[in-house]
Amino acid sequence: MVELTQQPIDAAAITQSVTSPTSGAVVLFLGTTRQFTDAKETVTLTYTAYAPMATSEMEKLETQAKARWPIDRCVLVHRLGEVPIGEASVAVAVSTPHRRDAFEAASWLMDRLKELVPVWKKEHWASGSTDWVHPGLVQREDENTLQ
Numbered sequence: 001m002v003e004l005t006q007q008p009i010d011a012a013a014i015t016q017s018v019t020s021p022t023s024g025a026v027v028l029f030l031g032t033t034r035q036f037t038d039a040k041e042t043v044t045l046t047y048t049a050y051a052p053m054a055t056s057e058m059e060k061l062e063t064q065a066k067a068r069w070p071i072d073r074c075v076l077v078h079r080l081g082e083v084p085i086g087e088a089s090v091a092v093a094v095s096t097p098h099r100r101d102a103f104e105a106a107s108w109l110m111d112r113l114k115e116l117v118p119v120w121k122k123e124h125w126a127s128g129s130t131d132w133v134h135p136g137l138v139q140r141e142d143e144n145t146l147q
Helices: 009-020 051-068 101-116
Strands: 002-005 025-032 042-050 075-078 081-084 088-096 119-125 130-134 137-140
Touching: 002 051, 009 025, 009 075, 009 088, 025 075, 025 101, 042 137, 051 101, 075 101, 088 101
Parallel strands: 002 075
Antiparallel strands: 025 088, 042 081, 042 119, 075 088, 119 130, 130 137
16 A cells, blocks of 8 residues: 555554564654754755655665565555655555564665655755755755756
8 A cells, every 4th residue: 555645644553554464574664853964953844746756666675675575564655745854754664474584675665665656855054944855856945046
């Protein structure tokens, strides 16, 4: 299952949805908004996406992961809109018969999601500046330059 949502991510519900009597391992990864990135203080994050493509790419990742590991159930959720400090912006959950496969699959899914899915993050800093972030791209709105 894949989902883009404007609502807070419910970790307990996601864990429950991947729990299976045929699997001995459930791994849930939550990516949360942290207060500091290096020495810069974050106020909040805002996520935006090209939803049809993001959903399609997330579905492809789920299919690819199921072909590589014995995944029983899989959930990928990305939150859009504002995500305050301490709240989850992304969740990856998988269940497999054994723990190694669950850890490897969840890690691979998270890495590929970040790399390939068209979701962009706007960091709002305590200084009042903002940066749009996607792997390999940082654009400072106050400078209008790419780094």
